[in-house]
Amino acid sequence: xxxxxxxxxxxxxxxxxxxxxxxxxxxxxxxxxxxxxxxxxxxxxxxxxxxxxxxxxxxxxxxxxxxxxxxxxxxxxxxxxxxxxxxxxxxxxxxxxxxxxxxxxxxxxxxxxxxxxxxxxxxxxxxxxxxxxxxxxxxxxxxxxxxxxxxxxxxxxxxxxxxxxxxxxxxxxxxxxxxxxxxxxxxxxxxxxxxxxxxxxxxxxxxxxxxxxxxxxxxxxxxxxxxxxxxxxxxxxxxxxxxxxxxxxxxxxxxxxxxxxxxxxxxxxxxxxxxxxxxxxxxxxxxxxxxxxxxxxxxxxxxxxxxxxxxxxxxxxxxxxxxxxxxxxxxxxxxxxxxxxxxxxxxxxxxxxxxxxxxxxxxxxxxxxxxxxxxxxxxxxxxxxxxxxxxxxxxxxx
Amino acid sequence: xxxxxxxxxxxxxxxxxxxxxxxxxxxxxxxxxxxxxxxxxxxxxxxxxxxxxxxxxxxxxxxxxxxxxxxxxxxxxxxxxxxxxxxxxxxxxxxxxxxxxxxxxxxxxxxxxxxxxxxxxxxxxxxxxxxxxxxxxxxxxxxxxxxxxxxxxxxxxxxxxxxxxxxxxxxxxxxxxxxxxxxxxxxxxxxxxxxxxxxxxxxxxxxxxxxxxxxxxxxxxxxxxxxxxxxxxxxxxxxxxxxxxxxxxxxxxxxxxxxxxxxxxxxxxxxxxxxxxxxxxxxxxxxxxxxxxxxxxxxxx
Numbered sequence: 001x002x003x004x005x006x007x008x009x010x011x012x013x014x015x016x017x018x019x020x021x022x023x024x025x026x027x028x029x030x031x032x033x034x035x036x037x038x039x040x041x042x043x044x045x046x047x048x049x050x051x052x053x054x055x056x057x058x059x060x061x062x063x064x065x066x067x068x069x070x071x072x073x074x075x076x077x078x079x080x081x082x083x084x085x086x087x088x089x090x091x092x093x094x095x096x097x098x099x100x101x102x103x104x105x106x107x108x109x110x111x112x113x114x115x116x117x118x119x120x121x122x123x124x125x126x127x128x129x130x131x132x133x134x135x136x137x138x139x140x141x142x143x144x145x146x147x148x149x150x151x152x153x154x155x156x157x158x159x160x161x162x163x164x165x166x167x168x169x170x171x172x173x174x175x176x177x178x179x180x181x182x183x184x185x186x187x188x189x190x191x192x193x194x195x196x197x198x199x200x201x202x203x204x205x206x207x208x209x210x211x212x213x214x215x216x217x218x219x220x221x222x223x224x225x226x227x228x229x230x231x232x233x234x235x236x237x238x239x240x241x242x243x244x245x246x247x248x249x250x251x252x253x254x255x256x257x258x259x260x261x262x263x264x265x266x267x268x269x270x271x272x273x274x275x276x277x278x279x280x281x282x283x284x285x286x287x288x289x290x291x292x293x294x295x296x297x298x299x300x301x302x303x304x305x306x307x308x309x310x311x312x313x314x315x316x317x318x319x320x321x322x323x324x325x326x327x328x329x330x331x332x333x334x335x336x337x338x339x340x341x342x343x344x345x346x347x348x349x350x351x352x353x354x355x356x357x358x359x360x361x362x363x364x365x366x367x368x369x370x371x372x373x374x375x376x377x378x379x380x381x382x383x384x385x386x387x388x389x390x391x392x393x394x395x396x397x398x
Numbered sequence: 399x400x401x402x403x404x405x406x407x408x409x410x411x412x413x414x415x416x417x418x419x420x421x422x423x424x425x426x427x428x429x430x431x432x433x434x435x436x437x438x439x440x441x442x443x444x445x446x447x448x449x450x451x452x453x454x455x456x457x458x459x460x461x462x463x464x465x466x467x468x469x470x471x472x473x474x475x476x477x478x479x480x481x482x483x484x485x486x487x488x489x490x491x492x493x494x495x496x497x498x499x500x501x502x503x504x505x506x507x508x509x510x511x512x513x514x515x516x517x518x519x520x521x522x523x524x525x526x527x528x529x530x531x532x533x534x535x536x537x538x539x540x541x542x543x544x545x546x547x548x549x550x551x552x553x554x555x556x557x558x559x560x561x562x563x564x565x566x567x568x569x570x571x572x573x574x575x576x577x578x579x580x581x582x583x584x585x586x587x588x589x590x591x592x593x594x595x596x597x598x599x600x601x602x603x604x605x606x607x608x609x610x611x612x613x614x615x616x617x618x619x620x621x622x623x624x625x626x627x628x629x630x631x632x633x634x635x636x637x638x639x640x641x642x643x644x645x646x647x648x649x650x651x652x653x654x655x656x657x658x659x660x661x662x663x664x665x666x667x668x669x670x671x672x673x674x675x676x677x678x679x680x681x682x683x684x685x686x687x688x689x690x691x692x693x694x695x696x697x698x699x
Contacts, residue, residue: 090598110601123599127617136613137603188603 030240031255032065039102041066041224042087042192047096049082049248056082058248059096069218069225071239073232075271079248080228084194087226088117101191111140117194120201122181124169130156130180131165137188155183158217175206182214186221193218195227199234211237232272236260244268260319265398269317274352276323276363277396278316282308290395292316296359301334304395315396320366322392325353327376329385336387339363341380353378355386428677435670436463446667467671477655477672481679484652487566487641488634491573495581495630496623498574503585503622504615507592518586521579533572533643540568540644564646572640577633581626588622589615621694628687632680652676 032038040063049057057079064070072080085091086098089110097106105113116137124133135152143151156162159179169177178198185193198214199207215238218225229235235242236256243253252264263269266277280294290304292314300316308314330336337357345352346369353365365386367378378384440447448462471477506517524532539545542559550556562568592615600610638653645651652672660669 088598088602090602110598111604111606113602115602117599117602119595119599121593121595123593123595125596125599125614136600136605140604140609184603 028240030067032068033063033241038065040064041068041101042226043097043099044083044087045097045099047083047086047093047098049079049086049091050094055248057086057093060248060250062243062250062253064224064226066224067222068240069215069227069238071235071242072226072228072245073230073235073242073271074245075230078245080230080245081196083245084117084196084226084228087113087192088115088194089113114190115192115194116185116188116190117196118181118185118198120197122169122177122201124177124180124184126169129166129168130161130172133169133180134161134183134187136184141188151187155187158186158220159183159213174201175210178202178210179213182217186217186223189221190223192224192226195225197228197230199229199231207234208237214238236272244271262394263317263396266315266317266396269394269396274320274364274366276318276320278318278361280314280316282310282312282314285310289390290314292395296357296361298337300393301390302393302395303391306395306397308395308397312397317394317396318388318392320352320364321350323363323365323386323388325355325365325367325378326385326387327378327382330387333387334390335392336385337363338383338385341378341382341384344378344380353384355384357386431670431673433463434667435467435674436465437667437670438462438464438466439665439667444666445664467668468675470668471671471675477652480650480652480655481675483650484635484637485679487569487573487649487651488631488637491570491577491634492627492631494570495574495577496627499578499581499585499626500623502578503582503589506582506586507589514590521582525579529576530639532576533639536568536572536575536644537563540571563644564648566645566649568644568646569641569649569651572644573630573634573637576640577630580629584625584629585619585622588619588625592618621691624687624690628683631683635680636676 042062042064044060044062047057047060048055060079060083062083072083074080082091086093087100089105089108089112093106097104099105100114125136128136131152134155135148138148138151153162156165159182161176161179161183164172164176164180169180172180178201182198185195195214199210202210211234214225214227218238225238227235227238236259239256241253241255242259244251244259246267252259252268254262259268259272263272263275266275269275269277278292278294278296278298278300280292280300282290283293283299284291285308288303288305290302290306290308292300292302294300294316302316306314324330329338339355339357341353342356342362343352343354345354348369350366350368353367355363355365357363363386434446437446437448439445448459450456450459502521506514506521509517537544540560541547541563542561544563546562547556547559550560562571596614596618597607597610600614601607605613636653637651638657641649641651641654642657645654656669656672656676659665659672
C-alpha cells in the first residue's frame, strides 16, 4: 500500500493531492501512507487466523501510520474484530506477524503491549468508581499516587466526567459509560488506541455526537486510533482511511472519499452507500472514455481510465445523487433513460425516487429538496427521464 | 370496588404464606424452647417444672420461671469452652472449605459451557447418598487400619498408622467434605456471572493474569464468598453428627454438649438454654450478611 508512484511524489512536492480523477470528496493534506519516507506504526504482515476449520482472517497485509484514525469496516463476521484482537494480544495469528513501531509483538502478552482498547461492551469494572476505572491502567505501572490522580483528572476533564468521579459504572447512563471507557483507554497515553464498535450501544443522535468527540480526542491527543465498525457512515465520518473487509479478506484500503467515489468492486460500492449497478459489455474505448452496451439494450458512455478491453464484461456503478431526474426529456444529453416513478422516499432534506425503466430495471435517483415550493413536483406513476453526465459513473470489473 | 379487592387479597396471601410458615415452624418452637430454658429440671414426665396448669393460673406459672440455667452456663467453663471450640472449628473449617471450593468453582465457571451442567451434577451427586452413610464411610477411610493408612503404607510414605480418627483433624475433614457443595454453588454462581471481557480489559491495561485475578475476579466474587461462608459456618457451629462420629471424646463442640445434656442427663431446661444461646451466637453473622446484601442491593440500584 505504501508504494508511491513517481507521479504521486511529483504531486506531493507540488503540494497537490490527487488520487485518480478529481472527486467531490474533500482532500486533506494528511496522507502519510503516500510518503515513502514514513514507516508505519502498525504493520500486519501476511496475517491469517483460523478457528478450527473457519478462516477468520485470510492473508491480510496492512500498514497503519502514526496519527491516523483508521477504520476497519465490514459486516459482522468479516474478521475485522479478530484483526483488532490480534493487535491487542487477545488472539495469536495462525500465520504472519504483527509489528508495532518496528518491533515484532506477535507473541507479546496483552499486558505488555503499547496499545489500549475500548471494548464494545465497555467492560468497565463494576466494583470501581469512575476514577478507579480510569486510573486502573496507571496503577499497574507503579506510578506515584499524586501523578495518577493528576492524569486521571486530565482524562476526566477531557471527557467532561469530573462530576461523576465517585460514581460506580451502574450509576451512569450509556453515554457516560461510553466516555468512561474512552477515558480509561486513553489515560495511559498508549501509542495506539483500539476501538471495537465503540458506539454500537448508543442511539443515533448520541452516536453522532460521540463520533465528533472521538475525532476531537484523537486530534488533541495525537494518538493513532483504530476503530472497528460495521457502520459505513461512522467509518466515513471519523476515519482518515478505511479498510473494507469481506469474509476475512481486505478488499480495499483507501480514504473515505476514494472508497465512495472509486470503489474497487460492486461489493464495496454496495456496502458504502446506495448504488445503481448496470451490467454490460465494453463496446468501444476512445481516449479516456468507455462505451458500454448494457444488458437492457442501452448504451452508456462514461469517462474512465480503467484498463479494459472491448467485449469484456463490466459493471457501471452510479450513485443515486449523481442521476438527474426530470419530467422533460433532456436535450443533447448522453446516458438518458425514460422510466416511471414507482416509489418515493421523502426524507425531508432529500427524496429518493425509485424509477422502473421499460426493460424492468429499478433505478434509484436522489434529489435534494432545495426549493420550498415546486411547480410540478415529481409524483407517483409520473413518466420521467433519468440522465447522468459522462463523469458520474465508475466502471467496475469485479 | 370488589374487582380491585381480589388481587390485593391474592398479594396478601403470597406475602403472608412464608410468614405463617416461619411463625408456625420457627417462632412457636422457639418460644417453647425459650420457655423450657427458663424452667427447672425435675424428675417427672415431662422432666421439668413448672408445667402450666389452669388451676394455679398464669401468674403462678410465670413466677416460677427464672434464668438460673443461663447463669449456670456462664459459670461453668465447660459450656463457654464448648462454644469457643465450636466457633473455632467452624471458622477453621469454613476457611478450609473456601480454599478447596474456590479453585473448583473457578474451574467450573471457566469450563466450556457444554461441560458446566455435568460438573454441577458431579458436585451435587454426593447428596444422593445419605449424609450419615458418607460420614461412616470416612470412618472406614480415616481409622488407624483404614484405607488411607493402608494406601500410604503401600506407597511407602509412612510406616506407622495415621492417628487422624477421633481428632479435630478428622472433624475438619468431615466438615470440609460434607459442606463443600454449599460453598461451591454460590461461588460458582457469582464467578460465572463475571464477564471474561473484564479480565481482558484488565490485561489490556497492563495487569498480569495473577494481579488481574485479585483486582477484578476476586472482588467481584465476594458476594459468593460471603454466601458460601455463611452456608458452611452456621451449620458447622451447631454440627453434631460429624464431631460425634469422627471427633470422638476429644472434640468439644456445642452440638455434642447439647445432645449430652438433653439425652444423657435428661436436663431439658439446660439443653434449651444452650440452644437459645447458640441461636444468638448465630444470629450475629446472619445479621452481618443481611447488611452486606442490603449494601450490595443499594449499590446495584
